[in-house]
Amino acid sequence: MTPVPPRRPAPRLLLCLLALGAFLLGVGEPRLTAQGGGPAWLAPYRETVTRLTRAATADDFAWQRLAELTDTYGSRLSGSENYARAAAWAVETMRKDGLEAHTEEVLVPRWERGFESAEIVDPPRHAIVVAGLGGTVPTPAGGLEADVLVVETFEELRARAAEARGRIVLFNAPFVNYTETVSYRTSGARAAALYGASAVLVRSVGPMGLRTVHTGTVNYVPDATAIPAAAISAEDANRIARLTARGRRVRIRLVLENQPLPDVPSVNVVGELRGREHPEQVVLLGGHLDSWDAGTGASDDAVGCIVTWEALRLMRRLGLQPRRTVRVVLWANEENGLRGGVAYAAAHAAEAKDHVFALESDSGVFWPATLGFSGSNAARLQVRDIVSLLAPLGFGEPIIGGGGADIGPIAQAGNAPTMAYIGDAAKFFPIHHTPADTVDRIAPEDVSRAAAAIAALSWVIAEMPERFAR
Numbered sequence: 158m159t160p161v162p163p164r165r166p167a168p169r170l171l172l173c174l175l176a177l178g179a180f181l182l183g184v185g186e187p188r189l190t191a192q193g194g195g196p197a198w199l200a201p202y203r204e205t206v207t208r209l210t211r212a213a214t215a216d217d218f219a220w221q222r223l224a225e226l227t228d229t230y231g232s233r234l235s236g237s238e239n240y241a242r243a244a245a246w247a248v249e250t251m252r253k254d255g256l257e258a259h260t261e262e263v264l265v266p267r268w269e270r271g272f273e274s275a276e277i278v279d280p281p282r283h284a285i286v287v288a289g290l291g292g293t294v295p296t297p298a299g300g301l302e303a304d305v306l307v308v309e310t311f312e313e314l315r316a317r318a319a320e321a322r323g324r325i326v327l328f329n330a331p332f333v334n335y336t337e338t339v340s341y342r343t344s345g346a347r348a349a350a351l352y353g354a355s356a357v358l359v360r361s362v363g364p365m366g367l368r369t370v371h372t373g374t375v376n377y378v379p380d381a382t383a384i385p386a387a388a389i390s391a392e393d394a395n396r397i398a399r400l401t402a403r404g405r406r407v408r409i410r411l412v413l414e415n416q417p418l419p420d421v422p423s424v425n426v427v428g429e430l431r432g433r434e435h436p437e438q439v440v441l442l443g444g445h446l447d448s449w450d451a452g453t454g455a456s457d458d459a460v461g462c463i464v465t466w467e468a469l470r471l472m473r474r475l476g477l478q479p480r481r482t483v484r485v486v487l488w489a490n491e492e493n494g495l496r497g498g499v500a501y502a503a504a505h506a507a508e509a510k511d512h513v514f515a516l517e518s519d520s521g522v523f524w525p526a527t528l529g530f531s532g533s534n535a536a537r538l539q540v541r542d543i544v545s546l547l548a549p550l551g552f553g554e555p556i557i558g559g560g561g562a563d564i565g566p567i568a569q570a571g572n573a574p575t576m577a578y579i580g581d582a583a584k585f586f587p588i589h590h591t592p593a594d595t596v597d598r599i600a601p602e603d604v605s606r607a608a609a610a611i612a613a614l615s616w617v618i619a620e621m622p623e624r625f626a627r
């Protein structure tokens with residue numbers, strides 16, 4: 158069967174005239190076929206897509222593999238022994254799947270949590286649920302004790318700058334969405350340090366949970382002293398805010414005993430199915446294998462690793478060898494350095510232009526999931542067509558904007574279109590970077606559906622006779 162090539166981009170004026178003509182005639186683009194709907198050029202891929210999605214959704218294989226990874230190796234902080242063991246297991250298991258697999262070296266920062274505690278000492282003692290932010294400096298030996306200054310925004314801190322000196326600043330910013338609210342976690346320490354605060358506490362970045370605490374990185378900058386930084390549960394933050402609003406002094410004792418450690422060697426795990434016709438052209442998939450140390454990093458991001466890897470395993474199992482190489486990278490150090498993505502882009506700089514398409518799954522796979530896409534208009538039209546094949550799985554048109562932190566550097570270097578698999582944020586963010594991020598919360602059907610969608614998409618893009626549009 159010879160697949161029909163996708164339409165070539167026509168000159169813009171011609172496209173406009175065609176669109177105008179279609180509009181005047183009251184018809185859409187002539188995209189529908191008689192059978193099954195969707196554009197005609199996809200007809201040659203339908204059967205294989207159906208086989209892949211059937212194989213993906215026939216059982217809970219991918220969920221079982223996710224459970225094996227997270228149960229056996231637990232959390233996978235950058236540079237930890239857990240990470241090294243999980244990476245070794247992944248390479249060995251990829252080879253058992255019949256994939257070509259190897260590791261590529263990455264030097265990663267090392268930060269390890271030590272003993273930590275926080276309590277209100279005045280008014281009467283009350284333990285606070287606390288988690289040091291990743292990369293935080295420790296408190297002085299024996300901990301520190303100070304009165305708390307509660308603010309909701311950076312502006313409020315600036316307005317009350319005179320009150321910050323020597324105190325513990327608590328940013329009690331209500332969760333709006335991750336992108337907005339996370340700035341208090343990443344930049345709160347710097348802002349508080351500029352006004353002489355002794356430490357910073359951040360209300361956990363996530364919706365109200367069950368007194369859940371969310372860790373994540375804190376960024377220090379050369380222009381401000383690095384002060385100890387930790388997250389506390391929303392309930393504890395609210396309580397402290399209510400007390401201070403009533404004019405009560407709140408004094409907190411904070412202990413963070415982690416130690417700074419030097420960088421250590423680690424790896425990206427790379428598995429692939431070599432292309433039969435254009436092995437040098439790469440359809441890149443992946444998730445990050447590292448995680449925070451609170452839960453077992455099941456949704457962030459073991460599941461992203463498993464569903465992208467599963468796409469290759471399914472192709473191999475069905476005896477499919479795509480025209481182009483399909484490569485999965487399980488990235489190192491997304492959470493606290495992004496060294497895996499940067500190292501890959503450096504090591505593969507000469508082949509950056511051969512990266513045809515890159516997809517990352519790093520937002521969980523909770524249903525309803527969406528696909529986000531970033532690329533040219535021509536690429537967007539192609540991807541919209543391809544995604545129409547996923548309608549039976551429940552996917553709508555891709556939304557505008559999608560990529561991933563790890564695929565960013567190589568995609569940018571090679572000007573490759575990027576896609577994100579985006580799980581339901583309402584289910585992802587309550588557990589994000591918390592002890593509750595375990596496999597128990599993930600439905601096997603959601604894992605299978607993600608694997609099916611990614612396998613189908615990457616198959617078509619790797620198999621199209623003409624290269625996917627840039």
Ligand SMILES: [Zn+2]
Nearest residue numbers: 457458491519
């Ligand atoms: Zn992640």
